[in-house]
Amino acid sequence: MFLTRFRVNTARAGARRLLSSPQLLHGAVMASFAEPPPSVPSVAAGPAPRVLWRIDHNSRSEVLLYLVSPQRPDVTHLVEQAGWPTTGGWQTFDYGAFLAGIAAGSTFAFRLTANPVHSIRRNPDEPIKRTAHLTQHHQAAWLLKQQQRSGFTVVEKAPDRRLLPEGDEHELVVHRQQSVSFGKNDRVKAGRHTVTLVTATYDGRLRVTDPDALRRTLTAGLGKAKAYGCGLMTLAPVRG
CATH class of the missing domain: 3.30.70.1210 (Crispr-associated protein; domain 2)
Structure with missing residues (x-):
């Protein structure tokens, strides 16, 4: 499992468009994976891991996207559309050690x-x-x-x-x-x-x-x- 943090540049029109619609942001999140993430069947031990995301509005100038996923994401498209393409990126952490x-x-x-x-x-x-x-x-x-x-x-x-x-x-x-x-x-x-x-x-x-x-x-x-x-x-x- 992986935990990703991406800071949204709210001054950009693309960021404001994504933040206005959970449907659009869902599509952008799922586009972070080259292969479609696995389906989410119910199993005997409980639901399987899936892609989850959340927007945190910590302040007017600090809006963060958090993403948990079974696969490592590539959010380059989000940086280009809603971030800082030349100076900012994202951080992805191995979530497994923390969970264990x-x-x-x-x-x-x-x-x-x-x-x-x-x-x-x-x-x-x-x-x-x-x-x-x-x-x-x-x-x-x-x-x-x-x-x-x-x-x-x-x-x-x-x-x-x-x-x-x-x-x-x-x-x-x-x-x-x-x-x-x-x-x-x-x-x-x-x-x-x-x-x-x-x-x-x-x-x-x-x-x-x-x-x-x-x-x-x-x-x-x-x-x-x-x-x-x-x-x-x-x-x-x-x-x-």
Whole structure:
């Protein structure tokens, strides 16, 4: 597995065009591989590794594309279209050693952009419909429900550090909630339709409970809309 970081030059028209459409950026990401990445079948041990990507808006001038993939990517086309062709490039790291070193009980800072959804029906006669969580409270609750199967628990705050009597028990911040719409070709209906995604970014601290399950989460993604910039969780050492 490989982890790639690419800084986007937001002053370029090509960068702004890509950032405006998860569909276009998905195509640009997949064009980073000479051979089509392997399909993503379900296997007995869980989902197989796949291509995942995420855009981090750290500031107006610092926008980063993170990419996790089974194959080493070549993002020269992104540098030419949305980077600094003569002075900037990208960094690709061997992700395998980091993944192998994940151990139960370890604590990490994490970031995740996800599509927090649930399936509901308003009455028994209606089909089940996938619906996005829209409030910060429900979006946080969605992530907490993923903990056990995903190999981690979000660290709980000490009681004296909680600012609210309810809803502030965890080292977790939900931010950058947004709704994005884009056109997508429909192969079945031979036309285009509009896709709308609600996304949220999560920052926090987690403790590893099941290293194998967490490795699957990091390489196969968490939640829906993985092709469109959702599901990629990254970890960093906890400082202080």
